[in-house]
Amino acid sequence: MTEKLEFDVIVPRQNAAVPVFTFAAKASDVRRIARIERAGRDAGGVLSGFQRPQIAAHIREIRDYLEKPTAILPNPIVVAFTGRASLRPVGGAGSGIQRLTIDLSDGAPGLIVDGQQRFTALNEIADRDFELLVSGFICDGAEELQRQFILINNTRPLPKALVYELLPQVSDLPLRMSNRSQAALLTEALNYRADSSLRGLIRQQTNPKGIIRDTVLQRLIMASLTDGALRLHAGDDRTLMENGSRLISEYFHAVQTVFEKEWKGRTPKDSRLLHGAGIIAMGYVMEALHVMTGATEREEFADGLRLLRGKTAWTEGEWTFGGERRRWNGLQNVPSDIRQLSLHLVQVLKRGLAEREQAA
Amino acid sequence: MKFLFADSLDFVDPNYDFLADRHGAKRVALHGDEFPHEFLDEVPYDGMLVSRGIVGDGPVAGKYTDAQIMRFRREGARSFLRFEEARFPDTMMMGDCGAFTYRAMAVPPYGGEDTAEFYADGRFTHGCSPDHIIFDFDAPISARTIEEVPEDVRDRYEVTLQNAAEFKAAAKAIGPGFTPMGVIQGWSAASMADAAADLVKMGYDYLALGGTVPLKIHQLRQALAAIRSSIPSDTRLHVLGFGKIECLADLEHFGVTSFDTTSPLVRAFKDAKKNYWMRDAAGDLSYYTAIRIPQATENNKLKAKAREGSVNQEEIRVLESAALVAVREMAGRTGGIDDALDAVMEYWAILNWDEEASPSRRAAAATRQRAVYARTLGERPWEDCTCRVCREGGVEALIFRNSNRNKRRGMHNLHVFHRHLQKFRTTEA
Numbered sequence: 001m002t003e004k005l006e007f008d009v010i011v012p013r014q015n016a017a018v019p020v021f022t023f024a025a026k027a028s029d030v031r032r033i034a035r036i037e038r039a040g041r042d043a044g045g046v047l048s049g050f051q052r053p054q055i056a057a058h059i060r061e062i063r064d065y066l067e068k069p070t071a072i073l074p075n076p077i078v079v080a081f082t083g084r085a086s087l088r089p090v091g092g093a094g095s096g097i098q099r100l101t102i103d104l105s106d107g108a109p110g111l112i113v114d115g116q117q118r119f120t121a122l123n124e125i126a127d128r129d130f131e132l133l134v135s136g137f138i139c140d141g142a143e144e145l146q147r148q149f150i151l152i153n154n155t156r157p158l159p160k161a162l163v164y165e166l167l168p169q170v171s172d173l174p175l176r177m178s179n180r181s182q183a184a185l186l187t188e189a190l191n192y193r194a195d196s197s198l199r200g201l202i203r204q205q206t207n208p209k210g211i212i213r214d215t216v217l218q219r220l221i222m223a224s225l226t227d228g229a230l231r232l233h234a235g236d237d238r239t240l241m242e243n244g245s246r247l248i249s250e251y252f253h254a255v256q257t258v259f260e261k262e263w264k265g266r267t268p269k270d271s272r273l274l275h276g277a278g279i280i281a282m283g284y285v286m287e288a289l290h291v292m293t294g295a296t297e298r299e300e301f302a303d304g305l306r307l308l309r310g311k312t313a314w315t316e317g318e319w320t321f322g323g324e325r326r327r328w329n330g331l332q333n334v335p336s337d338i339r340q341l342s343l344h345l346v347q348v349l350k351r352g353l354a355e356r357e358q359a360a
Numbered sequence: 361m362k363f364l365f366a367d368s369l370d371f372v373d374p375n376y377d378f379l380a381d382r383h384g385a386k387r388v389a390l391h392g393d394e395f396p397h398e399f400l401d402e403v404p405y406d407g408m409l410v411s412r413g414i415v416g417d418g419p420v421a422g423k424y425t426d427a428q429i430m431r432f433r434r435e436g437a438r439s440f441l442r443f444e445e446a447r448f449p450d451t452m453m454m455g456d457c458g459a460f461t462y463r464a465m466a467v468p469p470y471g472g473e474d475t476a477e478f479y480a481d482g483r484f485t486h487g488c489s490p491d492h493i494i495f496d497f498d499a500p501i502s503a504r505t506i507e508e509v510p511e512d513v514r515d516r517y518e519v520t521l522q523n524a525a526e527f528k529a530a531a532k533a534i535g536p537g538f539t540p541m542g543v544i545q546g547w548s549a550a551s552m553a554d555a556a557a558d559l560v561k562m563g564y565d566y567l568a569l570g571g572t573v574p575l576k577i578h579q580l581r582q583a584l585a586a587i588r589s590s591i592p593s594d595t596r597l598h599v600l601g602f603g604k605i606e607c608l609a610d611l612e613h614f615g616v617t618s619f620d621t622t623s624p625l626v627r628a629f630k631d632a633k634k635n636y637w638m639r640d641a642a643g644d645l646s647y648y649t650a651i652r653i654p655q656a657t658e659n660n661k662l663k664a665k666a667r668e669g670s671v672n673q674e675e676i677r678v679l680e681s682a683a684l685v686a687v688r689e690m691a692g693r694t695g696g697i698d699d700a701l702d703a704v705m706e707y708w709a710i711l712n713w714d715e716e717a718s719p720s721r722r723a724a725a726a727t728r729q730r731a732v733y734a735r736t737l738g739e740r741p742w743e744d745c746t747c748r749v750c751r752e753g754g755v756e757a758l759i760f761r762n763s764n765r766n767k768r769r770g771m772h773n774l775h776v777f778h779r780h781l782q783k784f785r786t787t788e789a
Binding site for chain 2: 228336
């Protein structure tokens, strides 16, 4: 067994006391030079290591991606050495190329500071020739290493809303994101298409003046994609953009007409119709109307929605859910309130439709 | 005697890949998954029971997502569960309120009217009045009168009957295709018999006995005997949540029309030992213990150990994978049973490492466990079963690991139990 490994590395001029270098290596080689030390405590309560445990679902997603022939992994794994690694110049002075020698006689001396999940995923894939970029540094002791670990890992994730806005631009994403991606795509269309009844009304990262939160509308759309009228278009962006967007736009045109007083010029603060709970519950009213009356056009939706007029408390008064009474502004964007309101509105609608049928 | 399976979204992914341990490509949750009646070659029950507590609604959070709740109420239970009458003729679709989910509340969160509405939305064929569980059960000799029981018990008894009266009236609106069922609750055989007689007076001809889960079998016998003697012989009787599935003969003896249980499915992964069911030569149910090989980085116990730093995830993943490989090789007759047991027990030792236990107690526990696993692997029960679970999965059906294996094993148990019940019916008839 080889007692040492050598790599030609690029050494950018940064800090003479903590030399930094970068090179490419196969996952199997990285495994020989570096290990993962997870945070834990010994019997005496002394802390050792710093990494968190593996995140199985995350690793699986990375692995799925890396198995594709189109996969690239441009961000490097970061490995720190506190000893048993040395650099020596090759080529001319100041060329920036040096030779890294790693002593493996006592096991892997490097510690993975960043990229443990990527590294684990890479170890699981069949294509062992896939090389990854490794950035390394040599430091004096554990403190410098922990400092780098905290600095590297204390970044802020992108705001979710921005990620969702970017999603529709990207194909081949993990399955987990595809419903969200379709919902984001449809939300974007509803916000910017000239003939959309929700044009400009949706608040996105890039449209701060909007009134209805994009994530709220996305929830409505995702519920419909899994269990409602848009199910037909799940996984099919083309028909979703044609028929799906039309259905939602037509419906909200009807909502704005029938509840003009509660919609026009209002905000979620002074009308619960524009609030998360109201929008999502009204989404279920759309589904019910669509199933029970076959409505797809604005007039058909409006015809059904009129049955709710006078029986809502969007801007004043109170709701009665079974034995419970709730002030109009007592409704919050929480699951139980959304469920109560949704079931209530659909039930009122159902009774109204039944009465109308009897009268006819 | 009809067996109803109480569903709580129990489905599997038919394309689940056991070797890679992952869902089939492009799997769509629920829509692409299969319920037991879809997955197995023959429907393993005579009907299904769906409880309102499992579905969930306003005040009670169930197992369904909001979108699923709303779809369930738009389409009805049969469409939602893909248990259509046309495909599964002569089956029951029964609803109840799931009293166990709100057992801690002072009064049930549901009344007669809204319950009738739930059953109408769900297009159920049968539905129970909203009851409230009574946990006491007096021996006949010391049975208390209604004046002697605590206020809480009396309240539960009375609200159950009151709701039944309200519900009976409200259920008329659902239509002639629906059979309302009055639920019996009581603290003694005599009080249950009184409740049953009251329900018959209200006009119920199908009663359901609730709160039987904590009862011993002799207590259940007393209750059934007393109820039977207080109601007309043509009044039908259902036993809710019947867990003593070994005692089918008792149900038959007291003229029980139907019962529901989740036991065959749930014991596949909640029982310490009786995970995989068989019907033995003598016509009795017998059981095997499934081999526990949990997912090293997903199992909660192992995750906790990794967080405190007492196991190394890279190392336990090696043990996990060795155990799986050895069991598969043994099943495929390319490996020996001792190698398989060694590998399984090596992983077991880490999984069950208990700092408190002494080395000798640990060794004794390991020896016992090895003997249990030796029987499961040595007798190769999966080779004697022709159900789809065993046919397609082979030894995977015996591995205790994640929902897709565990629920499949539960489906196998449903298959075995239904066959057992059918044979039982023919011998009793």
